[in-house]
Amino acid sequence: MVVELGLTEQEHLKLYRQMLLIRTFEETTAEQYAKGNITGFTHLYSGEEAVAVGAMSVISDKDYVVSSYREHGHALAKGATPRAVMAELFGKSTGISHGRGGSMHLFDPDLRFMGGYAIVAGGLPISAGIAQAVKYRNGDEIVAVFFGDGAVNQGVFHETVNIAKLWSLPLVLICENNFYGIGTNVSRASAVEDLYKRVCGFNIRAVQVDGMDVMAVRKGVEEAARISRGGGGPTFVEAKTYRFRGHSMSDPDEYRSKMELKIWRDRDPLTKFSSHLVNEGTADQKTLDEIKREVEAEVADAVDFAEKSPEPPLTQLMDGLYPNGSA
Amino acid sequence: MAEIRYREALNQALREEMARDDRVFVMGEDVAFFGGSFKVTEGLLAEFTERRVIDTPISEAAIVGCGIGAALAGLRPVVELMTVNFALLAMDQIVNHAAKIRYMFGGKAKVPLVIRCPGGGGHQLGAQHSQSLEAYFLHCPGLRVAVPATPADAKGLLKSAIRDEGPVMFIEHEGLYGLKGEVPDGSDYLVPFGQAAVTRTGKDVSLIGYSRGAMLAAQAAEELAQKGVDAEVIDLRTLNPLDMDTIIGSVKKTSRAVVVYEAWKTGGAGAEISARIAESAFDHLDAPVARVAGGDVPAPYNKHLEAASLPQVEDIISAVDQIVGV
Ligand SMILES: Cc1ncc(C[n+]2csc(CCOP(=O)(O)OP(=O)(O)O)c2C)c(N)n1
Numbered sequence: 001m002v003v004e005l006g007l008t009e010q011e012h013l014k015l016y017r018q019m020l021l022i023r024t025f026e027e028t029t030a031e032q033y034a035k036g037n038i039t040g041f042t043h044l045y046s047g048e049e050a051v052a053v054g055a056m057s058v059i060s061d062k063d064y065v066v067s068s069y070r071e072h073g074h075a076l077a078k079g080a081t082p083r084a085v086m087a088e089l090f091g092k093s094t095g096i097s098h099g100r101g102g103s104m105h106l107f108d109p110d111l112r113f114m115g116g117y118a119i120v121a122g123g124l125p126i127s128a129g130i131a132q133a134v135k136y137r138n139g140d141e142i143v144a145v146f147f148g149d150g151a152v153n154q155g156v157f158h159e160t161v162n163i164a165k166l167w168s169l170p171l172v173l174i175c176e177n178n179f180y181g182i183g184t185n186v187s188r189a190s191a192v193e194d195l196y197k198r199v200c201g202f203n204i205r206a207v208q209v210d211g212m213d214v215m216a217v218r219k220g221v222e223e224a225a226r227i228s229r230g231g232g233g234p235t236f237v238e239a240k241t242y243r244f245r246g247h248s249m250s251d252p253d254e255y256r257s258k259m260e261l262k263i264w265r266d267r268d269p270l271t272k273f274s275s276h277l278v279n280e281g282t283a284d285q286k287t288l289d290e291i292k293r294e295v296e297a298e299v300a301d302a303v304d305f306a307e308k309s310p311e312p313p314l315t316q317l318m319d320g321l322y323p324n325g326s327a
Numbered sequence: 328m329a330e331i332r333y334r335e336a337l338n339q340a341l342r343e344e345m346a347r348d349d350r351v352f353v354m355g356e357d358v359a360f361f362g363g364s365f366k367v368t369e370g371l372l373a374e375f376t377e378r379r380v381i382d383t384p385i386s387e388a389a390i391v392g393c394g395i396g397a398a399l400a401g402l403r404p405v406v407e408l409m410t411v412n413f414a415l416l417a418m419d420q421i422v423n424h425a426a427k428i429r430y431m432f433g434g435k436a437k438v439p440l441v442i443r444c445p446g447g448g449g450h451q452l453g454a455q456h457s458q459s460l461e462a463y464f465l466h467c468p469g470l471r472v473a474v475p476a477t478p479a480d481a482k483g484l485l486k487s488a489i490r491d492e493g494p495v496m497f498i499e500h501e502g503l504y505g506l507k508g509e510v511p512d513g514s515d516y517l518v519p520f521g522q523a524a525v526t527r528t529g530k531d532v533s534l535i536g537y538s539r540g541a542m543l544a545a546q547a548a549e550e551l552a553q554k555g556v557d558a559e560v561i562d563l564r565t566l567n568p569l570d571m572d573t574i575i576g577s578v579k580k581t582s583r584a585v586v587v588y589e590a591w592k593t594g595g596a597g598a599e600i601s602a603r604i605a606e607s608a609f610d611h612l613d614a615p616v617a618r619v620a621g622g623d624v625p626a627p628y629n630k631h632l633e634a635a636s637l638p639q640v641e642d643i644i645s646a647v648d649q650i651v652g653v
Pocket residue numbers: 070118119120121147148149150151176178180181182247356385387409413416
């Protein structure tokens with residue numbers, strides 16, 4: 001049995017389970033969206049699972065995570081339950097944001113999952129602020145912030161990296177380069193296509209990893225996290241990845257060729273990892289099938305829970321707006 | 328007259344003005360190859376090429392800033408911000424720059440720039456994607472603010488905006504793109520700024536709205552008619568300039584006014600309109616001016632909570648019930 005980065009068999013299987021959980025959750029979300037149980041903007045993470053799972057597997061529970069509107073996968077990988085996330089998508093009061101946020105705005109301070117933000121690059125300076133608080137308190141946590149290829153073109157991205165470097169903040173910037181910002185290819189939006197090069201001027205460690213390979217993501221983020229945790233300031237990891245679905249559930253996805261989709265589907269992080277596990281003798285197909293059944297049951301339970309959960313009462317419209325509870 | 332959708336009317340306006348004037352060009356996120364996220368710029372790339380239909384990175388401040396610069400240098404840019412929520416990222420360029428340049432430079436400079444932004448709520452898009460922010464722009468001297476409610480006005484106002492010599496915030500409503508309506512033929516059909524439309528005449532109460540609020544007011548007027556209340560409906564069409572003559576003329580006739588808008592009630596356009604009515608027509612009022620507006624709360628995702636946070640036709644009717652007969 002080949003053990004990478006000191007992973008046990010159980011740890012390998014956990015990576016597989018988490019990726020499969022996200023995939024199953026996302027495909028179920030698409031079904032529930034089609035049924036009308038979920039509405040609004042819903043951005044799925046199918047295809048990109050290796051990034052969230054790989055990254056989360058090398059940071060600790062105490063570390064903070066900040067994300068964007070494509071954050072179901074990050075939330076699940078950070079420990080959010082499928083029930084709490086699905087109920088949020090259904091807009092129910094049992095949801096992780098009590099039905100106020102929806103797909104784009106998941107938040108759980110207990111998990112140190114510090115929010116999905118729907119303004120492109122909006123979470124970036126916030127993540128630096130969280131890192132500032134860690135440093136202020138002499139903590140040993142790091143902050144991992146996830147954002148897309150589109151976000152590096154916002155001014156605030158560069159403001160954030162500069163401040164993080166200037167103040168030597170424990171911030172790991174993880175750019176999920178899925179090659180598209182809605183319908184615009186990265187080559188038509190960024191003057192430099194290799195996005196890790198965009199931070200060269202800040203003199204921070206910046207690497208590019210294969211975002212379809214959970215082990216490659218682990219390696220890249222593990223190094224970055226070690227540097228940032230050790231006082232080395234911010235680090236940058238560009239994970240080249242691909243979304244298997246349209247930008248959101250309302251995108252007919254007409255700007256990508258069938259050929260291109262096929263090339264990336266052939267690199268599906270799940271099949272790639274499962275065949276790796278089987279070929280290396282880490283797991284047999286029976287074990288993987290068993291995991292699949294468990295994951296499917298877990299997601300089905302989440303849908304059931306969401307369906308049966310109550311709507312937030314209309315009398316609570318103003319609740320949570322101000323700290324003292326009054327409108 | 329042809330019956331077309333609001334989105335098609337906007338598309339026609341862009342097409343006609345681009346054909347008429349080579350200085351007019353379009354830029355924004357996903358406006359070219361993708362055809363615009365609400366398909367308003369669909370087909371423009373094929374007709375006018377990449378020179379004049381330009382996809383930008385997600386860089387709102389720079390998009391508006393480039394628009395200002397190009398306008399200063401003699402072009403007539405129409406920039407699209409994917410939604411008005413993202414205008415907040417460009418607020419410095421809009422408020423500190425576009426709005427100020429002409430005056431601050433002694434009237435010697437001009438910024439003929441149109442900033443198109445889809446806005447409004449009602450689609451369960453959550454707190455960061457459902458806002459109606461027109462009051463922020465109305466507050467700022469130097470900006471014109473257009474808020475069309477019909478396909479005809481969408482076309483006529485956009486053409487006027489493009490021909491205007493100054494910066495215009497052109498705020499479309501996401502909930503109206505599919506709305507069909509008669510649009511006059513001819514490429515010189517313009518709707519001038521500062522002229523409200525009286526879309527229904529009545530004698531009992533003035534319902535004053537804009538954008539989708541004007542549509543809600545018109546629906547309420549129909550229901551009120553069944554109850555024997557004869558409402559006049561005014562669609563403001565632009566908030567700056569604001570057609571006070573039409574508003575005051577109507578209020579003098581009806582002695583009662585309800586302002587309808589989807590934005591947060593507090594500090595919204597309706598607050599300004601109410602204040603102006605109080606200033607110029609106080610003696611003609613038989614009841615306080617009422618506002619039927621959005622709740623002072625970020626848009627909740629949950630469907631029922633969201634509906635409760637937005638003005639509904641029934642809310643207009645109950646507001647009227649309270650002031651008619653007073
Ligand atoms: C400031 C801002 N501008 C525009 C948008 C609309 N928008 C939402 S997602 C998106 C594309 C973002 O692409 P990317 O950063 O690559 O992330 P991905 O969706 O590919 O994960 C755009 C333009 C937005 N939400 N915020």
